[in-house]
Each structure stands twice: as structure tokens, then as C-alpha cells.
Amino acid sequence: MxxxxxxxxxxxxxxxxxxxxxxxxxxxxxxxxxxxxxxxxxQSPAFTVISCCDSRADPNTLLQSNLGELFVYKNVANQAGLNDLSLQTAIQFSIDSLKVKHILVFGHHNCGGVRIALGLHAGGAPGDWLEGVRELAHDHQLFNPASPEQANRNVDKLCELNVIQQVRLAALSPSVNAAWGRGEPVAVGGLVYSLSTGRVIDLDCTIRSRAEIDERCFSAMKAICARYQ
Known part of the structure; x- marks a missing residue:
């Protein structure tokens, strides 16, 4: 084709x-x-996917999934906010009604939302929706890059760090924790898609219990920072 x-x-x-x-x-x-x-x-999907709205980063196409395999929720910069009632309803429905056992945060490099959060997108304003992404950028000192090349690297690094941050939030969602409390084997993980290569990368941050959240997310963020040194 x-x-x-x-x-x-x-x-x-x-x-x-x-x-x-x-x-x-x-x-x-x-x-x-x-x-x-x-x-x-x-429907009986295998995965719930929290992905970005970007028209170039459709999870079904990139993962070559069949219809009915992915239960997909999209928003700008694949946010998994605990105060997002629409998302939390989708997660609850997927776990309680569809019996999904694996939630994935699906991010991508060169994300427009991340570029806006970093002040690198002409005409874009971060607003409250991207405040968590901006805070993450401050924590990792990703503002004021020395060159355009460094700016692009900072964007991709923040895209990956943002996935881990959203994995953490998804793992803290009430529905996930209720499932764990019932002894159900629900996993939460993160993927990132490279627009320049077409490859989807597992960020090795899969969480299977509340006790694993901090350790797995810290380890995954540490690995990302080492890769972008």
C-alpha cells in the first residue's frame, strides 16, 4: 500500500x-x-487509550488495531487529569462495564500542546489545561533553550515526561484504585510515538498496584532524562 x-x-x-x-x-x-x-x-476492547487529539497520531492506525480493540479517549496533550469528569467517566466505564485490564497513555513527539506549554507555538497560549505540563517543564528546566535544536529536543523530552506524569495520574484515578481494591489485575502504562520514524516506544512505566506508582514513575522519568542528556 x-x-x-x-x-x-x-x-x-x-x-x-x-x-x-x-x-x-x-x-x-x-x-x-x-x-x-x-x-x-x-464491544470488548483490550485497552483503554488516553491519547492526544493530533491528527497525525491516531492510536488505532499506529498500533494497527482492529475495530473494537482500543477504547480511545482523546484530548490536547493526552492529559489524565483527576478533575476531568469526562475522562474519569470513560475510565470508570471501561473498567466497570467493558472489563478493560490495561490503560495506556499514548503521547507523541513534537506535540503542539507541549510546544504551547513551552511558549514555542506561535499564537498559542497555555491556559489552565496545560498548567501541569508547564510545571513539569519548570521542574526539569526546559525553558530558555540555547538553540532551536535544543528547543526541539526539549519538546520531545517533555512529551515523554508528560506521558509518565499522566500515567501517574491515571494510576491515581478512583476507578483504577477501586479495581485494585477488588483484587482486579488492572495495569497502567505509557507509550510515545515518534512522528519522524513512525515507531511507537514503550516507556517502561507499567504500574500494577498503588504501591508501585512512585517508584515506577520516578524510574521512568530518570531513564528519559538520561537519554536526553
């Missing part, structure tokens, strides 16, 4: 996409007449 970069927007783009959808649905049905009937009967 040959891939191309997205074409500029035009008035007929929606019609083109709908035509491609009809072609795709027809091909699937021709191969497996009951595929969509089975899919519509219910």
Missing part, C-alpha cells in the same frame, strides 16, 4: 471520504458478511 500526505481541504473532500467508506465497508462485507453484525453486538 502506498501512503501519501493528506490533500488540502476542498468542498468535495467529505464526499470523497464517504465514498471511500462505502468502498471499504463493501470490501469488508464481501470478505465477511457477518463482520459488522458481530461488531454491533457489543
Amino acid at each position: 502506498i501512503f501519501s500526505t493528506p490533500a488540502p481541504y476542498s468542498e468535495n473532500r467529505l464526499s470523497e471520504m464517504l465514498a471511500r467508506n462505502a468502498q471499504w465497508a463493501g470490501q469488508i462485507t464481501a470478505q465477511d458478511p457477518d463482520y459488522f453484525k458481530r461488531l454491533s453486538a457489543g
Whole structure:
């Protein structure tokens, strides 16, 4: 299959996409007449994924997942805030109703939200949503880079550190802790996608109990800092 970069927007783009959808649905049905009937009967995803809204970083495409395999929640800079009622509802639903056993925070390099938090995105203002990312940048002294090259490295470093920070928050969510309290084997981990290579990297921060949160997150952040020295 040959891939191309997205074409500029035009008035007929929606019609083109709908035509491609009809072609795709027809091909699937021709191969497996009951595929969509089975899919519509219910979902049983293997993972809950907290990802960024970036149009270039879709988890289903990058992980080559089948429909129904990932329960995906998206927001700017893949935040897992404990005060985000929408996210917390999604996590609770995925654990209690869908019986998902693995939550993944899925970040990516050169994230626009992270660039805004660092003041490197023209016209962007961080606002309250990205305050935690800015605090993380202050903690790791990522402001005022010496060169454009260093600025780009700082962005990617902060993208990875932010994933770990959000893994920590996801692991502190009430639904995850309630599941652990019931003895359910729920895991929380973090991945980062490299826009320049297409590869998804496991940040080795998987947490399986509340007692592991601080140690696993500290170890993962330490490894990131060593890699970006």
C-alpha cells in the first residue's frame, strides 16, 4: 500500500471520504458478511487509550488495531487529569462495564500542546489545561533553550515526561484504585510515538498496584532524562 500526505481541504473532500467508506465497508462485507453484525453486538476492547487529539497520531492506525480493540479517549496533550469528569467517566466505564485490564497513555513527539506549554507555538497560549505540563517543564528546566535544536529536543523530552506524569495520574484515578481494591489485575502504562520514524516506544512505566506508582514513575522519568542528556 502506498501512503501519501493528506490533500488540502476542498468542498468535495467529505464526499470523497464517504465514498471511500462505502468502498471499504463493501470490501469488508464481501470478505465477511457477518463482520459488522458481530461488531454491533457489543464491544470488548483490550485497552483503554488516553491519547492526544493530533491528527497525525491516531492510536488505532499506529498500533494497527482492529475495530473494537482500543477504547480511545482523546484530548490536547493526552492529559489524565483527576478533575476531568469526562475522562474519569470513560475510565470508570471501561473498567466497570467493558472489563478493560490495561490503560495506556499514548503521547507523541513534537506535540503542539507541549510546544504551547513551552511558549514555542506561535499564537498559542497555555491556559489552565496545560498548567501541569508547564510545571513539569519548570521542574526539569526546559525553558530558555540555547538553540532551536535544543528547543526541539526539549519538546520531545517533555512529551515523554508528560506521558509518565499522566500515567501517574491515571494510576491515581478512583476507578483504577477501586479495581485494585477488588483484587482486579488492572495495569497502567505509557507509550510515545515518534512522528519522524513512525515507531511507537514503550516507556517502561507499567504500574500494577498503588504501591508501585512512585517508584515506577520516578524510574521512568530518570531513564528519559538520561537519554536526553
